[in-house]
Amino acid sequence: MGTVRSLLHWRSLRWKIALLVAVACGAIALTVGLLVHRSTYERSVNDGAARAFSVLDTALGSTNPDDASGLVHDPAQMPPELVREARAHGEAHVFDESNQYRPEMWASRKLPDGQLVAVSVDMTPDQLSRAALDRHMWKYSLLVLAVVVPLSALAAELPNRRLRRVARTARRIETGDLDARTRMRGRTGDEVAEISVTVDSMADSLRDRLLSEQRFTADVAHELRTPLMGLVTSAELLPESEATDLVRDRVQVLRTLVEDLLEISRLDAGVEHAEPRPVVLAEVVRESLARTGLDARLTVNNAPAAAETDPRRLDRILANLVINAHRHGSGPVEVTIEGTTVVVRDHGPGFPDSLLAEGPQRFRTGTAERGRGHGLGLTVASGQARVIGASLGFSNAAGGGAVATLRLPSTDATHT
């Protein structure tokens, strides 16, 4: 089905090349045709004139009255042009096409007594054979076009196929397959080879950059988490006291901060890939809210029976939104599922204007709340939403309060 559709795709390069070939062929055929038509016409006129004069001379030299019967003596019956020419030059011939169905060739001589005598010859057979020639030329030109145009479309298919391969590779690279290559270098020296070599080298440098970025992120992760692990475990070993609680609280904050930062750098490096599977959206959201341990009222309006998403990432997004609502807004926090859209709303002062204008920025929280949280939660939520193909929008409710709207891709779209 796809091949047929792509074959019929009229804006395809294939048909453009075929059209070009058709126009070029048509132009050549038209030029040659016109030249042939013209020279045949001229030859036919010359032959006709010679024939007419020979008929005239035969009639004048003959004593047989039958031969003389075709002679015209009355200038009024002759074409005026013939009369004028014959009077001026002594003899003349004119091709009279005034009657479309019976063209005639006139020949005339001025007799020694000054009288004009003329004869006309029927040129219909000539006209018919010329028309037949024209028809043939048309027919064979069209026939050749009918063969050449599909052939050139087929011939254009070869570079076309290579171009499509380049496009396919580029698309695969775009979707994150960094090992995709066209592998067409050096086969032909044309522009398609050039673009495929360029795509390949672009993919190489892209992969190198990404790999070094990933390595750096992983090294940073190792360097940060190793001391943190010692700290976390040691803090657990401390005897219970008020001071221990303070230490543990700060260790927890530090741990969350490090994990958020590492998550953001992984998201920035583009190394995160969703693992979608069919889930019951309402259930995932309910469990996710329960795990936060925070108050949130869940309302479900006509949720689809099954959605396809990555539940771990969805959980990260929801947890961050709800925690943010509690930290920077105030209760009650309301979570609403409408189809595949999840809305988290609080009743606090709403999102600051800068966030509404520019989206979440790292470490930028409302000035009033500075010091409470690090402003990474919403950045993480936005990044994770991108990974699962969802959009996360921020707005403020009319009655006050921040509204975060998470639109998951609809299930229908993921199946087509």
Next chain:
Amino acid sequence: MSHAAPAVGPGASTPAPVTILLVEDDEVIRRSVAMALERYGYHVIAAGDGLTGLELFREGRHDLLLLDVMLPGLDGIGLCRRIRETGTDPILMMSARGDALDVVSGLEAGADDYVVKPVDTAVLVARIRSLLRRATFTPTAAGTGGRADQAGSPGRLDQSGQHIQSGESGQGQQHARLVFGELAIDTGGLEVSLSGEPVALAPTELRLLLEFAANPGIVLDRQTLLRNVWDYGWDGDTRVVDLCVQRLRKKIGAERIETVRGFGYKLRR
């Protein structure tokens, strides 16, 4: 299984503590994790690098290995591979990088499970317990999660099964010999053989195979396997399943476990 479960040690009125061999180069982590695990009643022997770890492993006093990935000299992945050449000891890896390089290589090398640092002691202990349950369940120790599944399965298989022969009919439900082509599983003695040759399976691989054998021809999704074999709740890493299936395939023949794209795996009858 090479190592006996401490709980069924001979004549022990107070069971000997489970010994964990910890290989970790960071001193603070090594000492604090050892102390934390000792609070939970484990006995810990620790090594600071891979080669010392290998020596301690050869002494064979451990029940479970807890390996850091990045180690001076022989790293955790190399160590894991060396251990898997000879043994089926339960191995839990600790990765600080937590990326595919560490996690996937560790699991490919034969680790049963992994945790990402920093890890709460409670979580670490839960992983250790789950792994020990897999490693130490014995055919006679009825009542554990593993046994319950198995006790149910042979009966069910006998009713449906063309390919399954009930081995020792006298013991009936408790001991069955399941045969799938060249592959034979003795659910009583927990022995697996391929074309008559015994196959050594790591604890998780064996547990996974039993899970498949209890549901032959039925597609098991990764979440279910994570829950039943690894005791993960909702947030397990499905790569653990994929890589364990890969290892299992290498040992029992790739065609025996079929991938059902987008769903999971099934055992071919």
